[in-house]
Amino acid sequence: MALGAKLQLRQSQSLVMTPQLMQSIRLLQLTHVELDRFVEEEIERNPLLERAEARDDEPAVDESPSSELRETSGIDQWFDDTAAANAQTMSERLDTSLENVFPDDPGIGETLSPDLALNWKSAATSGGTGAGEGFDVGEMAGGGPTLRDHVGEQIALAFRDPTSRIIAAELADALDEAGYLRADPVEIAERLGTGVEAVLDVLSICQSADPAGLFARDLAECLALQLKARDRFDPAMQAMVANLELLAKRDFAQLRKLCGVDEEDLVDMMAEIRALDPRPGLAFGGGTADPVVPDVIVRQAADGSWAIELNADALPRVLVDQTYFAVVSRRVRNQREKEFLAECLQNANWLTRSLDQRAKTILKVASEIVRQQDAFLLHGIRHLRPLNLRTVAEAIGMHESTVSRVTANKYMMTPRGVFELRYFFSVAIASAEGGDAHSSEAVRDRIRELIEAEKPADVLSDDAIVEILKKSGVDIARRTVAKYREGMSIPSSVQRRREKRVLASVRA
Numbered sequence: 001m002a003l004g005a006k007l008q009l010r011q012s013q014s015l016v017m018t019p020q021l022m023q024s025i026r027l028l029q030l031t032h033v034e035l036d037r038f039v040e041e042e043i044e045r046n047p048l049l050e051r052a053e054a055r056d057d058e059p060a061v062d063e064s065p066s067s068e069l070r071e072t073s074g075i076d077q078w079f080d081d082t083a084a085a086n087a088q089t090m091s092e093r094l095d096t097s098l099e100n101v102f103p104d105d106p107g108i109g110e111t112l113s114p115d116l117a118l119n120w121k122s123a124a125t126s127g128g129t130g131a132g133e134g135f136d137v138g139e140m141a142g143g144g145p146t147l148r149d150h151v152g153e154q155i156a157l158a159f160r161d162p163t164s165r166i167i168a169a170e171l172a173d174a175l176d177e178a179g180y181l182r183a184d185p186v187e188i189a190e191r192l193g194t195g196v197e198a199v200l201d202v203l204s205i206c207q208s209a210d211p212a213g214l215f216a217r218d219l220a221e222c223l224a225l226q227l228k229a230r231d232r233f234d235p236a237m238q239a240m241v242a243n244l245e246l247l248a249k250r251d252f253a254q255l256r257k258l259c260g261v262d263e264e265d266l267v268d269m270m271a272e273i274r275a276l277d278p279r280p281g282l283a284f285g286g287g288t289a290d291p292v293v294p295d296v297i298v299r300q301a302a303d304g305s306w307a308i309e310l311n312a313d314a315l316p317r318v319l320v321d322q323t324y325f326a327v328v329s330r331r332v333r334n335q336r337e338k339e340f341l342a343e344c345l346q347n348a349n350w351l352t353r354s355l356d357q358r359a360k361t362i363l364k365v366a367s368e369i370v371r372q373q374d375a376f377l378l379h380g381i382r383h384l385r386p387l388n389l390r391t392v393a394e395a396i397g398m399h400e401s402t403v404s405r406v407t408a409n410k411y412m413m414t415p416r417g418v419f420e421l422r423y424f425f426s427v428a429i430a431s432a433e434g435g436d437a438h439s440s441e442a443v444r445d446r447i448r449e450l451i452e453a454e455k456p457a458d459v460l461s462d463d464a465i466v467e468i469l470k471k472s473g474v475d476i477a478r479r480t481v482a483k484y485r486e487g488m489s490i491p492s493s494v495q496r497r498r499e500k501r502v503l504a505s506v507r508a
Contacts, residue, residue, distance in 0.1 A: 029405040032314035052317035147284035179281025213280035250495040294413035296366040384439040386428030456500035
């Protein structure tokens with residue numbers, strides 16, 4: 001059979017990644033802070049978009065233009081003129097449809113369950129917080145001084161010589177956010193054209209700044225500066241600070257020999273070390289931490305079911321000003337202005353539909369997570385079920401990648417606290433008795449409980465923990481127990497035994 005080249009004409013449909021489609025995909029994975037910032041930027045660029053600040057004492061106003069206004073302004077005919085039946089227009093209309101954005105989702109024509117539709121309606125109509133409804137005291141409070149400002153005030157009082165002030169300012173610029181000096185004094189001396197001794201002299205004065213520990217070059221020097229400020233840097237403390245790696249390994253026998261103290265004094269010295277601040281500069285972060293705002297709120301209803309609703313504070317409400325569009329469209333002077341208005345209206349309508357679809361998708365994913373993890377909400381972490389993205393995606397009829405984007409950086413407020421949506425997805429650990437699998441988070445909690453309940457004379461090794469878990473129906477390997485233990489910053493059984501014996505002997 002001979003091979004030859006030939007031409008074939010084939011007609012097919014494919015999803016085109018238009019800018020509108022990429023925008024909708026991007027909106028799914030934005031946090032509420034990033035989404036609010038994105039909406040503000042769109043409002044600045046698009047004159048047809050505006051914030052919806054509905055108040056309880058004001059009746060709802062229909063933003064769509066009346067039929068009389070549409071007739072006088074000729075909006076319908078205007079649309080017919082601008083939407084020419086060409087290939088480009090048809091491609092834009094087909095490829096930017098919301099049904100194509102979520103091909104695994106039945107689309108906007110899908111009917112939601114009564115509970116889901118009711119929850120979505122209550123969340124969507126609750127409205128956002130307007131500027132006249134109150135104010136946040138935290139927003140009005142002035143920010144504290146930054147680390148650079150705090151150090152600069154002390155430098156101005158500590159040095160009178162202009163040369164020393166310049167060196168001190170250079171050292172202050174080399175501080176990181178934790179207060180450590182991240183520059184070599186030799187390099188600073190070469191850059192300023194002065195001697196290394198002068199830089200070291202200025203550095204010794206700067207290291208007396210408040211709070212103690214600033215301008216340290218490593219952790220040992222930071223702790224030593226704080227101990228000197230407390231007049232507790234005796235030879236025994238010097239030996240302990242010089243051997244912090246032994247303290248991390250909990251090698252108390254070797255520390256007692258190096259420090260020349262007994263067990264009781266060693267425990268007191270360890271307590272003093274723990275009371276020190278290894279990052280003194282973090283107290284002057286220069287900013288405020290953003291609070292976690294949940295995207296979904298879960299409450300227990302009177303009948304024992306779970307009421308799931310979207311948090312209105314995390315939903316930006318945007319409206320398309322059709323009245324303004326009708327007024328402006330009558331005053332267009334050329335084709336360029338007409339095309340600009342058409343593009344603004346298309347983008348505005350697309351953004352509102354994308355935000356609506358994003359909210360509905362988050363609610364659907366959260367509802368399925370609550371259904372899967374009902375036992376966790378009732379009884380706690382021990383009843384957290386193993387769950388993966390595919391299970392949720394198949395249950396709600398969406399693609400796994402869509403669920404992954406929805407659960408990224410989204411939070412759910414439950415009666416047991418605020419959790420990231422990704423928290424409810426955990427690896428399954430097989431059951432030793434052939435029953436249901438166990439969640440990795442539940443197994444971690446069980447390991448933590450076993451270690452916290454152990455006695456100094458009976459410290460559990462990783463093998464002993466494996467045996468206990470197998471008796472309770474958890475089939476787990478020793479290396480997995482060690483990985484979970486290290487992930488929770490729990491030392492090994494040898495290190496825990498040393499620490500418990502020292503503490504027990506001191507208490508005795």
